[in-house]
Amino acid sequence: MEKTQKIALVTGGSRGLGRSSAIALSRKGFDVIVTYHSRREEAESVVKEIEANGQKAAALQLDAGDVAAFEQFASRLSDILKEKWNTEHFDVLINNAGFGVHASLADTTEEQFDSLVNVHLKGVFFLTQKLISSISDHGRIINVSTGLTRFALEGYGAYAAIKGAVEILTRYMAKEWGSRGIRVNAIAPGAIATDFRGGAVRDNKRLNDFIGSQTALGRVGEADDIGGLVASLCTDEMGWVNAQRIEASGGMFL
Numbered sequence: 001m002e003k004t005q006k007i008a009l010v011t012g013g014s015r016g017l018g019r020s021s022a023i024a025l026s027r028k029g030f031d032v033i034v035t036y037h038s039r040r041e042e043a044e045s046v047v048k049e050i051e052a053n054g055q056k057a058a059a060l061q062l063d064a065g066d067v068a069a070f071e072q073f074a075s076r077l078s079d080i081l082k083e084k085w086n087t088e089h090f091d092v093l094i095n096n097a098g099f100g101v102h103a104s105l106a107d108t109t110e111e112q113f114d115s116l117v118n119v120h121l122k123g124v125f126f127l128t129q130k131l132i133s134s135i136s137d138h139g140r141i142i143n144v145s146t147g148l149t150r151f152a153l154e155g156y157g158a159y160a161a162i163k164g165a166v167e168i169l170t171r172y173m174a175k176e177w178g179s180r181g182i183r184v185n186a187i188a189p190g191a192i193a194t195d196f197r198g199g200a201v202r203d204n205k206r207l208n209d210f211i212g213s214q215t216a217l218g219r220v221g222e223a224d225d226i227g228g229l230v231a232s233l234c235t236d237e238m239g240w241v242n243a244q245r246i247e248a249s250g251g252m253f254l
Contacts, residue, residue, distance in 0.1 A: 005031055005056075005085065006029065006030045006031065006091045006092065006234075007030065007031045007032070007033065007081070007085060007087075007089075007090040007091055007092070008022070008025045008030045008031070008032045008033070008090065008091065008092035008093075008094065008234065009032075009033045009034075009035070009077070009090055009092065009093050009094065009131075010022045010025070010032060010033070010034050010035070010094040010096055011035045011062060011064055011094065011095055011096050011097035011127070012035065012036070012037070012064065012096045012097030012098060013032070013034025013035055013036065013043065013046055013059075013094075013096070014034060014036035014037075014039040014040075014042040014043035014045075014046060014059075015039060015042055016192075016223055017096055017144065017189065017192065017223055017226045017227065017230075018034065018094070018096040018097065019034075019042075019046050019223065019227075020223035020224050020226060020227025020228075020230075021094055021096060021226065021227040021230040021231065022034050022046055022050060022057075022227075023046065023049055023050060023053070023227065024224070024227035024228050024230060024231035025092070025230070025231045025234060026049075026050040026053040026054075026055040026057070027053055027231070028231045028232075028234070028235060029055070030055065030091075030092065030231075030234065031050075031055045031056040031057060031085070032050050032055065032056075032057050033057065033058045033059070033060060033077070033080065033090070034046050034047065034057070034058075034059050034060075035059070035060050035061065035062035035064070035073075035097065036059060036060075036061060036062070037061070037062065037063055037064070037097070040059070040061070043059035044059055046059070047059050056084060056085070058080050058084060060073065060076055060077060060080065062097070064097035064098070064119050064123040064127065065115065065118035065119035065122070065123050066118075067118075067122055067123070067126045067127075070126055070127055070130045071130065073127075073130075074130050074131060074134070077090075077131070077134070078134065081134075088134065089134055089135065089136040090134060090135060090136065090139075091135070091136045091139045091140065092139060092140045092141075092142075092234050093128060093131060093135060093139070093140070093141045093142070094141075094142050094144070094230060095123075095124045095127065095128065095141070095142065095143045095144060096142075096144045097119065097123065098119050098120050098144065099116075099119065100156075100159055101115075101116055101158060101159055102155040102156065103155060103158070104154060104155055104157070105157045105158070108157070108158045112158065113158050116158055116159055116162050117162055120159075120162045120163060120166060121162050121165050121166060121169075124143055124166055124169065125169060128141060128173065132177065135182060137180045137181050137182070138180070138181035138182065139180075139181075139182045140182070140183055140184075140185075140233065140234050141173060141177075141182065141183075141184040141185075142184075142185055142186070142187060142230055142233055142234070143166050143167075143169070143170050143173075143184070143185075143186045143187075144166075144186070144187055144189070145163045145164075145166050145167050145170075145186045145187065145188040145245065146159070146160060146163045146188055146189060147188050147189060147190040147191070147247055147249045147252055148160035148163065149163050149164045149167060149188060149245075150188070150247065150253075151252065151253040163188075166186060167186050167188075167245050170184050170185065170186040170243065170245070171184075171243045174242050174243035175243070178242070183239070183241070183242040183243075184242065184243060185233055185241060185242065185243065185244045185245075185246060186244070186245045186246070187226065187229060187230060187233070187245075187246050187247075187248060188245055188246065188247040188248065188249070189221060189225075189226050189247075189248050189249065190211075190215070190220075190221055190247070190248065190249025190250060190252040191211045191215075191220050191221060191249070191252065192220065192221040192222065192223060192225070192226060193208070193220050193221065193222055193223075208220055211252070214252060214253055215249065215250045215251055215252045216250060216251025216252075216254055217250035217251055219250065220250075221248070221249065221250055225248060225250070226248055229246070229248050233246070
């Protein structure tokens with residue numbers, strides 16, 4: 001029997017932008033599988049909220065920076081797709097999992113740099129490579145980048161450079177998998193009031209006010225500002241948008 005229900009996989013879906021994206025997708029009729037690194041209880045809470053929206057959901061553990069573990073993750077994903085959905089394929093991959101490092105170029109350590117590469121670049125590259133055969137034709141892939149690839153703030157050089165590589169990778173993914181009707185885009189959030197980097201944007205009033213003063217819409221972003229964009233990009237109405245970097249910053253540093 002042909003699968004008709006759309007299924008999305010959101011990495012780093014237990015909190016922040018991933019959580020908001022997962023819930024927004026469920027409101028648009030997607031079933032959702034979220035991954036979490038260590039926050040199982042928070043991931044299970046997301047699952048319950050998605051189910052309350054009338055959709056099926058599941059949570060799987062994943063270390064997005066451990067490429068050696070991707071084979072086992074793919075096997076567990078295959079099992080849950082068969083058990084819960086009676087299918088071998090899913091439709092949407094949101095490469096969201098990540099973290100930030102705030103350090104000057106002079107002070108960034110090799111360990112910090114490598115950890116960023118492992119999660120944000122190697123993780124995105126090799127997890128997508130591992131899962132691409134399980135993504136349905138005419139599926140969607142969204143890679144999360146950052147507004148920091150357009151504007152520069154001291155202390156984010158390594159993070160932004162690696163996200164810049166993700167934006168280039170996005171175009172190559174769109175090129176190579178376009179023959180299957182798979183479209184691939186990158187979203188680039190501006191400053192968002194989440195617990196990213198210790199919740200600095202959310203909790204530091206001086207920083208929050210400064211960013212708001214430098215944003216055309218007069219405030220910092222909220223997670224739901226990004227989750228709604230992610231979900232919308234996965235709909236058929238946005239089907240001709242492909243290989244793009246889409247910034248969602250409210251107009252920062254124009």
